[in-house]
Amino acid sequence: MNRIYKNKSILLCISIPLISGYFLYNYYTKNNNSTIFTELEALEEFNMDGGDENDLSECDTYGDEIGGNDKINIFCHYFDTTYKLEHGFKNKSVLHELEVGLFDMGSYDNHSMWMKDTLIQLDIIFLDREYNVVGIIQDTEPLSEKSLFINKMSYYIIEATAGFCKKYNIEPGLNMTDMFNLVMIQ
Numbered sequence: 001m002n003r004i005y006k007n008k009s010i011l012l013c014i015s016i017p018l019i020s021g022y023f024l025y026n027y028y029t030k031n032n033n034s035t036i037f038t039e040l041e042a043l044e045e046f047n048m049d050g051g052d053e054n055d056l057s058e059c060d061t062y063g064d065e066i067g068g069n070d071k072i073n074i075f076c077h078y079f080d081t082t083y084k085l086e087h088g089f090k091n092k093s094v095l096h097e098l099e100v101g102l103f104d105m106g107s108y109d110n111h112s113m114w115m116k117d118t119l120i121q122l123d124i125i126f127l128d129r130e131y132n133v134v135g136i137i138q139d140t141e142p143l144s145e146k147s148l149f150i151n152k153m154s155y156y157i158i159e160a161t162a163g164f165c166k167k168y169n170i171e172p173g174l175n176m177t178d179m180f181n182l183v184m185i186q
Contacts, residue, residue, distance in 0.1 A: 071181045072168075076102040076158075078184050088159060090117040095161045102182065103157040111157060112149035115140050121162035123170075126154035131176040136165050 079085050079101055088101050105111050113124055124137040135150030139162045164170065168179065176182065 073181045073183050075099045075183050075185050080104040093119050101159040108153045112147045115144040122159045123165045125158040127156040129155040133172050133174045
């Protein structure tokens with residue numbers, strides 16, 4: 001009987017700090033990301049009000065609040081689980097110019113993508129582990145089941161709205177973090 005009480009006390013000693021840590025982490029994460037979510041809400045409202053996606057003068061911050069530099073903030077949906085990697089932007093009908101998908105493939109490989117069930121035209125940017133561009137595919141065909149690859153090793157892949165690479169002069173050799181703040185969103 002004494003052994004049962006000892007195991008319960010050990011369990012309590014372990015679980016209380018874990019639970020407290022979880023709540024503290026969520027509290028501080030939400031408070032620190034409030035400007036990110038405020039900006040995203042402004043971007044969504046701007047688009048819903050009929051604003052031109054390419055005219056962001058009312059709602060974008062180029063490093064003012066997040067990062068504090070002259071870099072452009074791009075908002076990354078982080079895809080790292082099997083489910084997220086397989087589904088990405090499937091069935092999404094609108095993607096803001098500064099909203100991208102960052103696919104963490106988990107290893108270096110000659111990765112490929114496809115556009116099955118993807119309704120919007122995209123630019124696909126293949127990156128190494130340090131976010132250097134190793135290749136791009138521009139203006140993909142929506143709903144296509146054709147395999148898209150660059151025949152080079154990559155670690156990350158970014159999907160952005162079509163025209164992103166042309167607008168920001170994205171070319172092989174460019175380091176994405178030299179030009180952009182990669183702001184992760186959930």
